[in-house]
Ligand SMILES: Nc1ncnc2c1ncn2[C@@H]1O[C@H](COP(=O)(O)OP(=O)(O)OP(=O)(O)O)[C@@H](O)[C@H]1O
């Protein structure tokens with residue numbers, strides 16, 4: 001029974017592209033970057049975790065929500081660097 005519930009929850013979230021289990025980190029990063037963009041706070045964030053734990057997905061979700069906010073969109077400059 002528990003297995004069934006967990007499987008459904010995981011599969012549902014993966015299928016819909018929603019994040020699962022990292023809501024706290026999502027809120028935290030969103031608020032931090034929002035304050036950086038809107039109030040000019042000098043912040044930095046290091047996202048660490050095992051491979052496939054959702055670091056990139058977390059950042060992409062946060063950036064997507066931020067760019068949908070008018071007050072943030074006006075001041076935000078997104079720069080992607082790839083060190084590979
Ligand atoms: N908490 C989560 N909720 C929903 N999907 C997740 C979660 N964690 C990982 N995924 C999914 O798993 C896959 C791998 O995640 P992602 O690429 O973000 O991991 P990563 O931490 O950036 O890995 P890497 O260290 O290899 O860069 C993606 O398809 C992502 O959407």
Ligand SMILES: [Mg+2]
Pocket residue numbers: 055056057
């Ligand atoms: Mg990644």
